[in-house]
Amino acid sequence: MEKINALKGFKDLLPGDSERWDWLALTARRTFDAFGFSPIHTPxxxxxxxxTRSIGETTDIVEKEMYTFEDWDGKQVxxxxxxxxxxxRAFxxxxxxxxxLPVKLYYQGPMFRxxxxxxxxxRQFHQVGAEIIGDIDPKQDIELLSLLTYFFKRIGLDNLTLEINSLGCPVCRPPYREILQDFFKKKLTTLCEDCNRRFxxxxxxxxxxxxESCKTITTDAPASAKHLCTECDEHFKTVQQGLKxxxxPYQYSKHLVRGLDYYTKTAFEMTTQNLGAQNAVAAGGRYDGxxxxxxxxxxPAIGFAMGMERLMHLIPETKGMPSTLQLFIVPLGESAYQTLFPxxxxxxxxxxxxxxxxxDSPLKKQMKQADRLNAEYVLIAGDEEIAxxxxxxRNMxxxxxxxxxLSNLINEILAEIEG
RNA sequence: GUGAGUGUAGCUCAAUGGCAGAGCACUGGUCUGUGGCUCCAGUGGUUGAGGGUUCGAUUCCCUUCAUUCACCCCA
Incomplete structure (x- = not known):
């Protein structure tokens, strides 16, 4: 028979990693809880x-990355x-x-692209995210960023960079877009093929x-934060003041952009140098529209999402270590087993x-198994002992x-092991 | 979707156009009811799959599949 393996881009999470994964999820839960967020689970x-309506019809995600199919009743899902x-949608x-309002929600679960x-x-990856829905005040931006920063500190990652920028709103983004296009128009021949498409x-x-060739050109490109309307400009300044x-610590990143169409005003990313090409561990921003x-x-609303798999690569191996086996019982013979199993x-x-x-395994073999399971203690009894x-x-x-x-065995074992 | 790299024992990897190897792991012995350590022995492979060149291919060529990394995109 042909062996069946997991699909490309779909991974099993095995013992060892699973404990760290659960620790991460639990730490997120506790942190978000402290910041006043409530959990939500959506289908x-x-x-x-x-x-298609939220992410944007022309984004790569919608155009070519979604797992879309027709349900039995003909619905596109x-x-x-x-x-x-x-x-x-659930809100x-x-x-x-x-x-x-504002409603503060967090979620965690699998996503598919x-x-x-x-x-x-x-292809199946996992995100933990938080959303604050119903308040345009920059205080919410600051609160969300403080949550994000504190969470990373709590899981032991303090060498990440928080990059922020402002993308403007329906009032100031279109004019900025034109200014930007004017800037690039004369340079199209020197920009790469991809950038010509992006233009x-x-x-x-x-x-x-x-x-690199494009980077040198974009260095002098106009920054969105320098072309904000009064409202967006004040918003961005207040956010930065709040962080101070x-x-x-944060870094104003004048060329930080977002991939999903719905983002407005504040945009941010948590980046690392230790993850290869995919350097964003968390990202988000405002989505007032x-x-x-x-x-x-x-x-108005603001939120972010973190990639669990990317976090897993960064947190220390020792976090959420699997618990050790405290006791291995060695029964020598069936009657010993009958006594020891209860x-x-x-x-x-x-x-x-x-x-x-x-x-029915010899003592030696059972001892070896206890050792392999890393048991702290072993309890041994054969016919002689039972009689x-x-x-x-034995303390291993x-x-x-x-x-x-045997009469007081349970209490004495607990006293010895846990005492 | 595009490009590059890698597929040999359960794992990590050698080797050669002419009988396929090591370390770790595993099984047993050393040690009859006491694990790890030592030493000894043993099990384990259609060299990812298919085709071609050749007297002979694991090695060279083609195809395909898997996987990794990068582009694209994004958490």
Whole structure:
């Protein structure tokens, strides 16, 4: 029979990594909780139009990366490629059951994009994200950025760079876009092929081209933050002032842009040097127009998402270490097993991580298994011990052994191991 | 979608146009009811798959699949 493997870009998370993964998710939960965010879980499958309308018809995600198919009843459905659209949809659908504005929500779960896998990029990947819906005040931007910064500090990553920029709004972005196009118009012949394509589709994207030849040209390109309307300009200044007050280090990145169409005003990224080409660990920004675009009342909002797999590459191996086996029970013979198995059950109910060997295996073999499982203690009993109503408790590290009477075995073991 | 690299034992990797190897892991012995360490022995491969050149291909050529990295894009 032919072996069946996981699909390209879909990964199993095995013991060892799973514990770190859970630790990361739990730490996120606790941190977001402290900042006043509530959890939300939305479906993985949504109507396709939710994403075409929110992310943007002409983005790569919508054009060629979504897992879209026709449901049995003929509906066009899509595996979510990101989380914000679903959260906003759920907000609108249940807004009368939501607490007063602003609503602060966080989520975590799998996202799907059909891309060619590479370092830090999978087809099924996982994001943790947070959204603040219903307040245009820059105080919310500051709060969200403080949450982001603190979370990274809490998981032991303090060498990341917070880059911020302002992309403007429907008032000031179109004129800026024209200024930018004017700037690049004379330089089209020296820009790369991709940038020539970007010139028409999304000229802002030229600003973060990776080619050196383009980079030298873009150095002098006009910055969006220098062409903001009064409202956006004040907003951006207040955000920066707030970060300074909280002593949150950041870098103004005049050419930082966002890939999804719905972003406005504040845009930001957390980047690292240790992840290969995919250097963004978290990213987000304001999306004041999205709620309205999805059929709701005009409602400003801001949010971000972090890539779990990318975080996993960065956090120390020691975080969330798998718990060690505290006790391995060695029964020598069937009658010993019959006596010891109920004891194992009792110990497990007392939350002692414990295991039992095969009663028909020789002592040597069972000891070897205990050693391989990294057991801290081993409890040994054969016919002799059972007849004498006792068992041997061995400390695998110190090699010291004590005899324990069966009558009070459970308490004595717990005292020895946990005491 | 585009480009480059890599596919040999469970894992990490050698080698050669002429019998396919090592280390680790595994099994057993050394050590009959006491693990790790030592020493000894053993199991394990259609060299990713298919085709071509050749007396002979794991090696050279073509195709294909898988995988990695990069571009694109993005968390």
């Amino acid at each position: 993985i499958l949504e109507r396709t139009t939710l994403f 899509t595996l979510r490629p990101e989380g914000t659209a679903s959260v906003v 609108l659908e249940h807004r009368h059951q939501m607490p007063v 059909h891309e060619r896998p590479q370092a830090g990029r999978l 028409h589709k999304n000229p802002l994207r030229i600003l973060d081209c990776k080619k 007050t909280l002593k949150i 999205l709620v309205e675009a999805l059929g709701g009342p005009a409602t 004891i194992l059950y009792s110990l497990r109910k007392k939350k002692l991580r414990s295991e039992i060997g095969y009663s 004498a109503k006792k068992a041997i408790l 590290k110190t090699k010291s052994q004590t005899e324990i009477g």
